[in-house]
Amino acid sequence: MEDTNNAPKSKTINIITLGCSKNTVDSERVLGHLSLAGFKVVHDGDAYSADTVVINTCGFTADAKDESVEMILRMAYAKREGIIKRLYVMGCLSERYKDDLRDELPEVDAFFGVDDMREVIAQVSGLPCDMGTARRLTTPPHYAYLKISEGCNWGCGYCAIPLIRGRHVSVPMEDILKEAHELAAKGVKELIVIAQDTTYYGMDLYGERRLGELLHRLCAIEGIEWVRLHYAYPTRFPDDVIEAMANEPKICKYLDIPFQHISDNMLSSMRRGITKAGTLALIEKLRRSVPDIALRTTLIVGYPGETEADFKELEEFVRTVRFERLGVFTYSEEEGTYSAENLKDDVPSRLKERRRERIMSIQEEISLDNNRRLLGTVRRVIVDRREGDLYVGRTQYDSPEVDQEVLISHDGELVIGGFYDVRIDTVDMFDLYASVV
Numbered sequence: 001m002e003d004t005n006n007a008p009k010s011k012t013i014n015i016i017t018l019g020c021s022k023n024t025v026d027s028e029r030v031l032g033h034l035s036l037a038g039f040k041v042v043h044d045g046d047a048y049s050a051d052t053v054v055i056n057t058c059g060f061t062a063d064a065k066d067e068s069v070e071m072i073l074r075m076a077y078a079k080r081e082g083i084i085k086r087l088y089v090m091g092c093l094s095e096r097y098k099d100d101l102r103d104e105l106p107e108v109d110a111f112f113g114v115d116d117m118r119e120v121i122a123q124v125s126g127l128p129c130d131m132g133t134a135r136r137l138t139t140p141p142h143y144a145y146l147k148i149s150e151g152c153n154w155g156c157g158y159c160a161i162p163l164i165r166g167r168h169v170s171v172p173m174e175d176i177l178k179e180a181h182e183l184a185a186k187g188v189k190e191l192i193v194i195a196q197d198t199t200y201y202g203m204d205l206y207g208e209r210r211l212g213e214l215l216h217r218l219c220a221i222e223g224i225e226w227v228r229l230h231y232a233y234p235t236r237f238p239d240d241v242i243e244a245m246a247n248e249p250k251i252c253k254y255l256d257i258p259f260q261h262i263s264d265n266m267l268s269s270m271r272r273g274i275t276k277a278g279t280l281a282l283i284e285k286l287r288r289s290v291p292d293i294a295l296r297t298t299l300i301v302g303y304p305g306e307t308e309a310d311f312k313e314l315e316e317f318v319r320t321v322r323f324e325r326l327g328v329f330t331y332s333e334e335e336g337t338y339s340a341e342n343l344k345d346d347v348p349s350r351l352k353e354r355r356r357e358r359i360m361s362i363q364e365e366i367s368l369d370n371n372r373r374l375l376g377t378v379r380r381v382i383v384d385r386r387e388g389d390l391y392v393g394r395t396q397y398d399s400p401e402v403d404q405e406v407l408i409s410h411d412g413e414l415v416i417g418g419f420y421d422v423r424i425d426t427v428d429m430f431d432l433y434a435s436v437v
Contacts, residue, residue, distance in 0.1 A: 014050035019058025032134035047078035057093035076107035142417030143190035157339040184223035212240025262317035263310040294397035296325035302352030304343035371427035
């Protein structure tokens with residue numbers, strides 16, 4: 001929760017953020033503009049922290065939708081009980097289902113879609129909003145997410161993002177660089193570049209992909225020490241991005257690139273626009289060009305029509321490639337998507353879950369083996385926080401909130417947001433334990 005400076009509750013607004021880092025950026029913009037308007041703001045507070053609550057929802061998966069609905073119901077109850085006075089809902093769930101939600105939840109004063117940020121701010125504050133770069137970070141002050149585009153053009157069979165966020169729209173490069181300079185001036189040292197698809201950046205504005213150029217220009221900003229790339233689509237991956245990762249010291253040797261599957265049968269049905277051969281060739285090129293790269297991927301099991309042979313192929317893919325970071329989702333049908341309207345969800349739920357557990361079991365063995373190879377080595381880390389007697393940091397190969405951490409024992413004081421060389425003393429599957437050199 002952010003500091004409200006003991007503000008009166010009637011002058012305080014609570015923004016609750018659910019979902020991904022793209023939502024985090026949207027909430028931070030709302031927080032920043034409301035702060036400029038003279039309000040005290042709380043992030044992820046409880047029902048007693050403010051008399052006005054804004055919930056920024058997620059509607060990407062069934063679990064995310066359930067979490068968003070549960071939070072709305074909780075705050076609607078608080079409003080009925082007189083604990084809060086005003087309740088607003090924004091974001092992805094509101095974009096997809098605002099008419100249904102409006103009928104079911106009369107306690108909500110207004111629903112807003114994903115492109116209605118100006119209207120959210122004006123409605124909540126009672127003042128006109130001229131959208132600029134105002135932003136109040138909810139992350140630790142030494143790192144920030146930098147959103148470079150909205151929407152996606154690919155139309156994968158399972159994905160509702162184009163239905164929610166629309167087609168790909170890039171932020172002009174000069175606006176991105178202006179925001180990055182402002183973040184650096186506030187003490188941000190690590191920029192985490194995000195979008196629904198970062199590798200498509202620039203096509204709509206410049207007629208060509210310009211992510212490689214953007215990465216080089218971000219690296220030139222004084223004060224920025226790490227630039228990290230998330231959500232890179234594998235199809236027609238830009239060569240200049242690989243070149244930038246190989247040659248720019250500030251770019252973390254880390255890439256979040258969701259492959260989703262490896263069977264040609266599944267890749268075609270998912271409408272991914274890439275084959276097994278193309279996937280393996282890209283991985284080989286990435287690891288050849290950036291030898292110490294850490295690859296994070298996500299996979300989907302239980303997609304309609306996934307046979308045992310398809311799944312065995314996926315298992316072998318995981319064993320062979322040995323991803324440094326990996327997550328697995330079980331397929332859930334999303335209304336309006338290609339797969340929901342054209343394919344039968346024919347893999348039983350229990351089998352989906354067994355397949356997910358099997359992939360994660362393989363990955364746990366790989367992760368532990370990879371970590372054991374780090375024993376005795378010295379790694380540069382950034383310190384995110386202190387927990388009890390330990391400091392918690394990350395290497396360049398790990399992104400906050402989703403990847404493993406380095407737990408550091410040290411008798412003295414370490415600076416939060418500072419960089420240190422540490423020796424890896426012990427390891428487990430998903431964490432490293434270290435001491436300062």
